[in-house]
Every structure is written in structure tokens, then in C-alpha cells.
Amino acid sequence: MIESASFIMDESRHMRNIANSLLELATLRDYVPEMSGINVQKIFDEISQAMLVETIVDTPDMTIKGQEDLIKSLLLNLCSNALKAGSTHVKLAAMGVGSQVKITVTDNGCGIPADQLQKIFEPFYRLDKARNRILASGGVGLGLTLCQRIAAVHGAQMQVMSQEGVGTLVEVIFKSS
Numbered sequence: 519m520i521e522s523a524s525f526i527m528d529e530s531r532h533m534r535n536i537a538n539s540l541l542e543l544a545t546l547r548d549y550v551p552e553m554s555g556i557n558v559q560k561i562f563d564e565i566s567q568a569m570l571v572e573t574i575v576d577t578p579d580m581t582i583k584g585q586e587d588l589i590k591s592l593l594l595n596l597c598s599n600a601l602k603a604g605s606t607h608v609k610l611a612a613m614g615v616g617s618q619v620k621i622t623v624t625d626n627g628c629g630i631p632a633d634q635l636q637k638i639f640e641p642f643y644r645l646d647k648a649r650n651r652i653l654a655s656g657g658v659g660l661g662l663t664l665c666q667r668i669a670a671v672h673g674a675q676m677q678v679m680s681q682e683g684v685g686t687l688v689e690v691i692f693k694s695s
């Protein structure tokens with residue numbers, strides 16, 4: 519009885535997550551975000567208060583041009599993926615590259631096989647559905663689709679490099695403000 523109740527709870531949370539993510543995606547379709555200068559250190563501080571990640575910022579006054587809630591949502595998604603991959607260490611770093619700011623999320627989790635690297639951006643795609651479903655606090659496979667959309671509306675480039683059994687590096691390059 520309790521088991522089926524908790525299954526129903528899990529399922530309803532799962533559906534709610536899907537609905538929220540789809541809504542966010544739909545909203546982003548023709549979205550032109552109102553951009554302002556965002557202090558990178560401030561966002562990193564907020565993220566490291568919510569999640570166990572190490573943060574490193576090149577210079578404390580570094581800023582990127584963007585919409586703060588969207589950027590935060592993008593980085594939270596990437597950090598939560600890194601943690602869900604079984605990492606013992608996740609590093610969120612920002613460095614200036616010419617007139618751009620490169621933000622990286624590096625983890626030492628399970629990694630992604632080379633032949634799956636392009637697929638992970640597809641809506642609802644997940645590498646190990648059965649295991650993830652249990653472990654993964656309600657992930658539905660829309661996170662990276664959303665991240666890619668958020669990067670796109672900011673004119674930012676996102677790239678994933680990974681080695682199975684070693685870890686993953688996600689890089690997003692923004693315009694500085």
C-alpha cells in the first residue's frame with residue numbers, strides 16, 4: 519500500500535517535472551531575453567549554496583551578458599547532471615577569453631560514451647533510464663535540451679567533452695557584458 523502510494527507520488531512528481539520543463543521550453547521558443555550584465559561570482563555563490571560544487575572565478579568582477587534566471591537554470595542543470603553522474607568532485611569555473619567568458623562544469627563521474635554524446639541533447643534522452651529514474655531526483659531527460667535552448671537565446675556556444683569512466687566537461691562560452 520505504502521509502496522504503491524510512493525510510486526504514485528514518484529510518478530506525479532515525474533509528470534510535474536515534464537510539464538514544467540516543456541512549459542519552459544515552449545516559452546523559450548521565440549524568446550528574446552532581456553539581457554543585462556550579470557556578475558558571475560554572485561551566480562556561482564548562489565549555486566554553491568544549493569549544491570556541493572567547487573567554484574572558481576578568474577576575476578571577482580567578471581560579468582556576462584544575459585538573463586540571470588535563465589543562466590542560473592542552465593548552470594544548475596549542468597551541475598546537477600554532474601552530481602547525478604556519481605561524481606565525487608564537481609568544479610564550476612569561469613575564465614575570460616578575449617571578449618568572451620568561458621564557463622566550465624567539470625566532473626569525475628561515469629562519463630558519456632562517444633557514440634551517445636550527440637544524443638544527450640535530444641528531448642527525453644537518458645543513458646540509463648532505469649537506474650537514473652530511481653537515483654535521479656526526478657530528471658526526465660529535458661535538462662540538456664533546455665540548456666541548449668538557453669545557450670542559443672544568449673548566442674552562447676555549448677560543447678560537451680567526455681570520457682567514459684573518467685568524467686565530463688561541459689563548456690559554455692558567453693559574451694562578456
Ligand SMILES: Nc1ncnc2c1ncn2[C@@H]1O[C@H](COP(=O)(O)OP(=O)(O)O)[C@@H](O)[C@H]1O
Pocket residue numbers: 595599600603625627628629630638643644645646650654656657658659660661662663686
Ligand atoms: N555530466 C554528465 N555525466 C554523465 N552523463 C551525463 C552528464 N550530463 C548528462 N548526462 C547524460 O545525459 C542524459 C540527459 O541529460 P538531461 O537532459 O539533463 O536529462 P536528465 O538529467 O533529466 O536525465 C542524462 O540522463 C545522462 O544520462
Ligand SMILES: [Mg+2]
Pocket residue numbers: 595598599657659660661662
Ligand atoms: Mg539534467
